[in-house]
Amino acid sequence: MHPMEMSGNGRDAIVLIGAGIVGVCAAWHLLRRGENVTLIDRDEPGLGCSFGNAGALSCGSVAPLAMPGVMRDALTMLLDPSAPLRIPLRYLPKAAPWLRQFVRASHPDDVRRISQALSGLLANSIEKHVEILGDVGVPGVVHRTGQLYLYPDEKWLRKDAMSWQLRKDHGLRIERLGREGILALEPDVGPDYAIGMFTPDQGMSVNPHRQVTAIASDFARRGGEIVRDRVTTIEVEGHRVKAVCGENAVYACDHAVICAGAWSTQLLTDLGYALPLESQRGYHVTIPSPGITVKRPVVAADRKVFLTPMEGGLRAAGTVEFGGLMRDPNRRRAHYLVRDMSRVFPRVQIPADWSFWMGHRPCFPDSLPVMGPSRHRGLWFNFGHGHLGLTMSAVSGDILARAIRGEPSNIDLAPFSFERFDRH
Numbered sequence: 334m335h336p337m338e339m340s341g342n343g344r345d346a347i348v349l350i351g352a353g354i355v356g357v358c359a360a361w362h363l364l365r366r367g368e369n370v371t372l373i374d375r376d377e378p379g380l381g382c383s384f385g386n387a388g389a390l391s392c393g394s395v396a397p398l399a400m401p402g403v404m405r406d407a408l409t410m411l412l413d414p415s416a417p418l419r420i421p422l423r424y425l426p427k428a429a430p431w432l433r434q435f436v437r438a439s440h441p442d443d444v445r446r447i448s449q450a451l452s453g454l455l456a457n458s459i460e461k462h463v464e465i466l467g468d469v470g471v472p473g474v475v476h477r478t479g480q481l482y483l484y485p486d487e488k489w490l491r492k493d494a495m496s497w498q499l500r501k502d503h504g505l506r507i508e509r510l511g512r513e514g515i516l517a518l519e520p521d522v523g524p525d526y527a528i529g530m531f532t533p534d535q536g537m538s539v540n541p542h543r544q545v546t547a548i549a550s551d552f553a554r555r556g557g558e559i560v561r562d563r564v565t566t567i568e569v570e571g572h573r574v575k576a577v578c579g580e581n582a583v584y585a586c587d588h589a590v591i592c593a594g595a596w597s598t599q600l601l602t603d604l605g606y607a608l609p610l611e612s613q614r615g616y617h618v619t620i621p622s623p624g625i626t627v628k629r630p631v632v633a634a635d636r637k638v639f640l641t642p643m644e645g646g647l648r649a650a651g652t653v654e655f656g657g658l659m660r661d662p663n664r665r666r667a668h669y670l671v672r673d674m675s676r677v678f679p680r681v682q683i684p685a686d687w688s689f690w691m692g693h694r695p696c697f698p699d700s701l702p703v704m705g706p707s708r709h710r711g712l713w714f715n716f717g718h719g720h721l722g723l724t725m726s727a728v729s730g731d732i733l734a735r736a737i738r739g740e741p742s743n744i745d746l747a748p749f750s751f752e753r754f755d756r757h
């Protein structure tokens with residue numbers, strides 16, 4: 334083992350664990366403030382959940398996943414094997430405590446409180462991404478294209494009425510469209526969709542993986558250190574963090590930030606934290622030459638599937654599958670995405686040899702991340718960004734950097750505290 338020396342320049346040594354979009358954005362904010370930052374990942378940056386998301390920058394998505402009536406909807410979905418939600422029976426006992434907290438969070442008062450907290454992380458998210466990507470020299474990765482949500486009929490739209498009301502209450506511009514309006518925006522949308530909800534101010538990333546790697550490369554170019562190592566433990570002395578221990582070395586530090594996505598809590602059980610982080614496994618299928626032109630993220634709202642035109646082709650992404658971090662991916666889940674893509678865009682050309690990807694969304698039952706200080710001095714949390722981690726990452730990195738440096742912030746960290754789950 335080679336204990337890393339503390340920097341001799343008088344600045345605190347800050348070690349971040351996890352180089353997904355959440356970790357690299359936090360690292361960027363800290364380095365920009367002149368901090369001495371090391372970013373550790375067991376892999377190359379951006380190969381976790383951040384690799385293959387739908388690329389939607391959903392700055393108005395203030396409705397949490399657990400909405401009133403969620404139990405009824407979930408039970409209906411569980412009876413349909415092709416539904417966007419899947420919980421394998423064998424996994425149900427493991428998921429049950431998380432699901433109980435999820436249902437509890439769907440009370441209308443909680444939904445309003447959570448949506449208020451979400452709006453603080455989402456409101457200026459696209460501006461923050463633009464700032465970071467401009468600074469690192471790849472401004473073209475994100476675009477304010479708008480997003481188009483599609484519904485077959487009024488009945489389906491009514492199911493989402495409260496979500497749309499919350500978005501509206503928080504200031505999102507929404508244009509309701511009929512068939513003609515849908516076709517004016519996206520001429521290839523098929524006849525099954527009669528109602529569109531267009532949100533002109535939302536946007537997308539054309540390549541979420543390139544977004545992470547561009548920020549990581551720039552971070553390294555400007556003096557940040559990226560280390561490839563698997564972190565095994567966080568070493569503390571009394572109530573203060575002392576070092577991050579990897580398989581290859583021990584990294585002495587003044588501050589350690591956990592940004593390890595769905596794997597974050599694995600590093601915390603030895604320290605006595607009990608946080609209900611669950612992986613919601615999502616899938617994508619990208620068709621490199623779809624034979625049609627799509628201009629913006631199109632969402633089949635009845636199937637909860639995003640169809641995003643990316644640099645690498647047209648991507649269908651979505652589904653929520655419980656099953657933990659170890660179970661193999663299930664090709665059938667991806668097959669449903671391919672079917673959904675053909676339903677939304679009947680003229681799309683899908684080759685027989687399509688391949689798929691599965692990633693672990695790091696999810697807390699109340700749809701909010703855990704961000705801010707821990708019970709140990711110098712140990713910080715920044716994980717659990719769930720379905721909106723790409724969108725939130727640029728703002729959450731800023732908030733975290735301010736908290737570590739003791740700078741004022743206009744966002745109250747209380748709703749994101751780990752203590753909402755774990756009061757010792």
Ligand SMILES: Cc1cc2nc3c(=O)[nH]c(=O)nc-3n(C[C@H](O)[C@H](O)[C@H](O)COP(=O)(O)OP(=O)(O)OC[C@H]3O[C@@H](n4cnc5c(N)ncnc54)[C@H](O)[C@@H]3O)c2cc1C
Nearest residue numbers: 351353355375381382383387389564594615721722723724
């Ligand atoms: C199908 C799908 C579609 C999605 N669509 C969207 C979308 O459209 N918009 C949006 O905003 N969000 C979306 N998301 C969510 C978003 O992708 C995630 O919230 C986000 O990527 C989480 O980022 P992260 O950095 O926290 O985690 P990750 O990207 O998973 O990064 C965690 C990193 O930690 C590293 N790590 C873990 N354990 C250790 C260890 N012990 N030692 C060292 N390194 C470790 C991993 O290697 C990994 O690189 C989607 C997710 C999925 C699956």
